[in-house]
Amino acid sequence: MKNQKVLLNLLVFLLFAACSKSNYQKTEDGVIINLNQRNKSEAQRIRLRVLGEDLIHVSATSEKEFPRDSSLIVVPGLSTAPFTIDDIGDSITLSTARLDVLVSKKDGGVVFKDKNGKIILAEKQGGGKSFTPIEVEGTKGYSIRQIFDSPDDEAFYGLGQHQADEFNYKGKSEELFQYNTKVSVPFIVSNKNYGILWDSYSLSRFGDSREYKQLNNVFKLYDIGGQPGSLTGTYISQSSEKQRLVRKEDSLDFEDIKTIKNLPENFPLKEADVTFEGAIEAPNDGVYRFILYYAGYVKVYIDNELVVPERWRTAWNPNSFKFTVGLEAGKKVPIRIEWRPDGGKSYFGLRVQTPQEEEELNNQVWWSEMNKKMDYYFVYGGSMDEIIKGYRTLTGKSQIMPKWAMGYWQSRERYKTQEEMLGVLKEFRDRKIPIDNIVLDWNHWQEDSWGSHEFDKARFPDPKGMVDSIHAMNGKMMISVWPKFYANTEHYKEFDREGWMYRQAVKDSIRDWVGPGYVGSFYDAYASGARKLFWKQIYEHYYPLGIDAWWMDASEPNILDCTDMEYRKELSGPTALGSSTEYFNTYALMNAEAIYEGQRSVDADKRVFLLTRSGFAGLQRYSTATWSGDIATRWEDMKAQISAGLNFALSGIPYWTMDIGGFCVEDRYVSAQQEYDKSGKENADLVEWRELNARWYQFGAFAPLFRAHGQFPYREPWNIAPENHPAYKSILYYTNLRYRLMPYIYTLAGKTYFDDYTIMRPLVMDFQHDEKVLNLSDQFMFGPAIMVCPVYEFQARSREVYFPEGTDWYDFYTGKVVQGGQTLRVDAPYDRIPLYIREGAIIPVGPDIQYTDEKQADNIVLYVYSGQNGSFTLFEDEGTNYNYEKGYSSTIDFHYDDSEGILTIGERKGEFEGMLVERKFTIVIVNKDSPIPFEYNGQGKVVDYNGKKQLIKL
Template sequence: MRKHKVVLLFFVFLTMPIVVLAASFQKISDGIIVSLNQSSSTKARTIRLQVITDNIIRVTATPLTKIQETKSLITTYADTKKTGWSAKQSGNFVVLTTATTKAFVSIKTGEIRFTDLQGNIILQEQRGGGKSFKPIEVEGKSGFSFRQVFESPADEAFYGLGQHQSDEFNYKGKNEELFQYNTKVSIPFIVSNKNYGVLWDNYSMSRFGDPRPYTNLDQFKLYDKNGKEGGLTATYRQNKNLNQVSLERRESVIDYENIQTIKNFPKGINLANASVTWEGEIQPKESGVFRFILYYAGYTKVYLDDSLVVAERWRTAWNPNSYKFSAKLSANKKHKLRIDWLPDGGVSYMGLKALSPVPEAEQTRLSLWSEMGQQMDYYFIRGNNPDEVISGYRQVTGKASIMPKWAMGFWQSRERYKTQAEIVGTLKEFRNRQIPIDNIVLDWNYWPETEWGSHEFEKSRFPNPKGMVDSIHALDARIMISVWPKFYHNTEHFKEFESKGWMYMQAVKDSIRDWVGPGYVGSFYDAYSADARKLFWKQMKDHLYPLGLDAWWMDASEPNVRDCTDMPYRKALCGPTALGPSTEYFNAYALMNAEAIYDGQRGEDNNKRVFLLTRSGFSGLQRYSTATWSGDIATRWEDMKAQISAGINFSMSGVPYWTMDNGGFCVERRYEMAKEGSADRDEWRELNVRWHQFGAFVPLFRTHGQFPYRELWNIAPDTHPAYKTMLYYTQLRYRLMPYIYTMAGMGYFNDFTIMRALMMDFAADKNVLNIGDQYMFGKELMICPVYKYKARTRDVYFPKQTGWYNLYDGKYTAGGQKQTVDAPYDRMPIYVAAGSILPIGQQIQNTTQAQTDLKIYVYAGRNGTFTLYEDENVNYNYEKNAYSTIEFSYNDKDKVLNIAARKGSFKGMAKERNFQIFLVDQTKPLGIDQPSKEFKTIHYDGSKASISLK
């Protein structure tokens, strides 16, 4: 009888969930595994910490009893750290200690905190445990939705997350949905001013901040304009005539955000000529801060309680944008709401949704949620400053390549050069006018109309593609060509993919037709398949690569199979993937597609630098020599301003190469129709001037857009201030090429970030934490774009850690103050930090021309250093140590500039050169364009030298 009881008890034990004593943990080769006695299936049951470096710890968590071993799409580090750390239990915590960092894991709740060795908290999970899980099954595959929440002190600030368009900078207390779409690039990496970062290793649609989706206005009690409950009054007027009401009805939701919901617009209303007003009152059930998201195309204004909360915004009809605003509302109180909308096309989109309040302490925590994954996986990365944090990110996800030097010059593009003669003729005009240029771009539709994806040229327009490329090279320029991951179903390339099961077929099954001609059926290939990636490159290699093309423009790489679809249908259109449901792998397509071309080209010619430009991106993109641009943005002043914070945050997401369409892509009709001498023509020119000034000081400098054409002479005649100013900044970009290319080198060797938030260099000055309309271009230049029409001044904050010199006249401003500074039409405010050493080359027309002799401007007030980097410009010999550096160091007390002996060498290196050295100080202001006879000249032969500047 006793024997039967023992067997029965053993059987019961086997069938029970595994319960590990709370005090136990397992030490593994590179870290620890902690098993928890959790009663809830929504909580973490198993937590693993792995030591990557002393400053980087990987955290994996699951509600299951075992961690899965999965291959990450974004990480590349070779190994984990097996020695040099320790682990022990101390009270209710397991403590993992490296040479710099401690990680505490609660054996009761699984709560984790990271500290320095003295116990100062760097990052603390929400007290009581901040991990939660919910089972999810998609297309027969099981996984989890999950959320991780950390505490966040009041003075913390967050940056990164990729590039978004709501003109938000510091994400503390804000919400951001992380998915890929035209103009929206999501990278799940966040950097804190507390000198740590969190890299979230998940590929599904995610959310930063509040994990809830925005919901429709029927969450409120709604009243029409006459006070009747049930909905807002929607008034539709035809022909934009305010007195001609075509239809008036009550609407309880404003959700016309995709191709399905726009079917709910009233029948018989031609939106191309309509105006719509929604008005009435909203009554919340609770008090607090409500967060709204406006989804709009056309012209839109929003009023709340008679205050204009969204000034007029515009987007082209086919490419809507989102804009966020918040308002404090009172429970059971009626608040007036009015939306004025002028659609700008026959098919147009509009929506307004909201999030109800959450407690301030909850809203301001650091929270990350993802829709689907097999387990929670993130990296805690710490450093002594943001540069070290971003360096840690690249240790995990891969180093940034050095872009070919020509890519750092000016690019000209338009949508689109329609013939071979047009693109070559445009380049010749640049050379005839002596406007510097390095790269000209051939956008989409160079192929026969019915053969998208064939990689062939339409012969009547491009009779000799090889001759076209050769002609461009003969003019000392490069050519980049647009290649989409899209294929019409009738092409041989489509059939090659389809036969292997490597095409997304939903669009073909649904006979979705695109916007070309009568519309053609096609779809995108599955970049998550390694073999499909190889085939994609093979098709490019067979048809395009032999022409000698220099770079690849990977458009619509979100992937954007069809514009303006709802999220479930978007997932259906780009899946299932070779790795699993598109729900699980929604965000990483651009990374996989970039890998295809990078690996393919380097396999063909490992001595020619790869260059890719993609409309989307993801963590790890930098390792594939890939830059991202901000998509088909609008030509509006508010859109220009939004690019400043978007570019800074993208750069702080660890990917150093970002660019935008100078002047915006989608053009308001008033600019298309503007006549010479009209107010609209004047504004168009000024918009392009201000955008060009700004664009000269982002990592990659390029102009692109729809009609009107964007070449300088098409914007204004050469006698006009607009032309002269844009020419000046193009030339200035090239004069600064020694400085700019040095930053490209630092991006590889030092994990440097070119476009820098002020907080990266002046974090101790709390005033800079929310400044998103100024930034550092390198560590020396502070860029202050002008983004208001007819503005001739702008407010500038001067960080207090240093003094500042005006780049153009050398006048000094003390740090720690805000000033209204001059910003004439022809100049954007730029300031040089005291202690800077700025190398400036002679004027060149392209980067193949040498800048051997340099002017070296030394800005007094602090000690300073600058290390000039040079290499062979277009190949990968820098990976084999074929490069040189020259270190300049300035001693402010003695007014002495020391030039170190040159280190390294490379083929074609200038062994002797002349440096003209200028000292700029408060008593002797000097601008870079001003003549001066007060300089020292040194003939430099690679030996160290010392120059007194007294």
């Protein structure tokens, strides 16, 4: 009887084990749930991995087993956290100290809840997943889609840096690929206290899984005479021939080097006015999303309303702009597009999406073209800063940039000789305009030797002497290094022998724009050996010169401008890891790894600094910043950089910059400068050019990195305007302000590493519960204290400013107080932008310096803004090496108790070589009864500090 009972218990156990195995398997770091779905387009297995109490990795596959692979963006070796698994009802529940994650045993749908049972995020009912088989170059994979439910009051931020001037992506869509001026990072932060990192390297989409269609695939088209089938295109040349051409346009598709051939052959577009007009008839009621792709000048009218005011981009580098129009089914609506190509080869296109299907509409949608499986990471946090911290736990710490990188950089396309470069830096010093970094752009090599890493001796006879001279003037030098090699160079041949060059461009004899045009291509950064060789070539040719930083241009990779997507893939593959379809978006990440790992392997004490035109999730771990590419010199482009920079910050990468003044210049500004150089007369266009630059510098001084660059007209302050001009004076004021704020700014840089901080902060980061900031994209916090309100309209001398609730605000220039929770129109004179300081702020002001390490801040003016309690922790270290990773740095805590009027200066913690042992603090208290402007040498209580704690009654 006893044996029978033992056998019965064993049978029950085996049956239970078998049943459990069929439902789920517990693993060391999570659980695998087995599903019995019949449709191969649905998930068959779901895997949860616990990477922290608030970090969950979700994987799904439509296969019987998960494929073996590893992530390019998530750092290896992440530890797990305690968790439990429960099989309750129709769900398997994984629980950590902060989360409960429920997975439906029926369809694999995942729901994330907090410990109070409140839903944070839920996949759409039924799981929201789909898998569509795809095969590329003999490799099988899936196009994948994931839909999450999204409440009406949700807001999404991040996705990298794009140029359509969109901020909150709720109800919007964005196609994620890399392009000059477009940096795609598949990470979003929600105002519902979570983030999603989508682990895919292929072409992806957020918000709408569909691609845009040609107009004739959506609408019935009518010409200007009412005949169906096409719009009317009218081409009028303004050249001497005065040619006129009218033709039918069944689509507006001239977007790349293939489809541009659809434009009239041999028609002189350089000086032409083109109109596309007629009517469109929608098949259904609803909101239609349009995407305008344009070079030259363009306006769009729909239903006789101007829906796209005039925009401009240079002929070789088009831009995309999105807009929506509500249309009624069966109703003919007039459309008129006015286009001036502004170039012999100018690109143009207009495409559209029909109203979105109900299952995707206003939800969170992710789609990717090719993956082996589906992977995403759920990041939970009580604030957006906590979410960014979780993101960097997954993808790597942000390094502290060298201190000099926080100063001003001067660049130009391009310094053509050694004398020119040294002369510009000397003029900065002579004029006492602070500067730390001067940049040498492309084509410093001989014309036919791109990729040689050798200087043209005729123009740069002594490169080592040039760099030494820059250092002697207390400057640093950054140099442009492309992953591009002409086929005739020895460096190309070194790569090619190992199979590490993309060869399609060479096979097709593609010639670039230099001189007669030269054939070359890009190296395969996905090959480990190729990355090591890339660094080896740089180390042997550039590094001995003492160059300080690396400018990794065209890292999309941009092998050929204005190509269609399929040809772009052909040109940039196959990669060492697989097809370029699967690994389309991560080239810049791999390229950055090559330099970062390379330099740290040979020079452990010198901080790496990289600037790259493209990027991806994880870029921050390679001490890499990104800039917004070859943007245009237009007011709308300046404004678009604000939202672009803010969304890039919320993509988890803290260092971002832009070409102050814009890179590509309208002809009218070029002509105006040339006329001024001859006659000394300032015409209307030059007036606007100078104001545009003044406003852009005012904004740029509060970007994480402060950098000017562009084509002619030159961007040095004295080339923008003479020294008695308000533009020059304003540029000098904000450059000096940047340097006086260096103790504050460098502390923010330290916080990016130690606290996973974000320097350029959308207001929603610090005032998340104020609904009025959810869509506010033209103001931001620079660190915890300063609210920056750029001016981006010509001749504007005031602007509306919203003052977030929960705090009052001090006017930076007067010290007067503005109550929070209201919108006011405030003054914005030519030479100033509105700046405000929040209550409780503590801001350290350093000495008058011309470069960041000219002198130590032995007497800091400490501004304390009363009204609330406040704190600030001053961070200092050696500024150029990695000793901070070893614990060699110092901090001083400041805390202000508003009710007692007492400032506590804490005991100094930590130490480093060369640290100031004693210093002075001049404490300036600003309160509502006695307004005090922000001045560098404010009068206040002087305190001698030797590292010991002090309490000061204010």
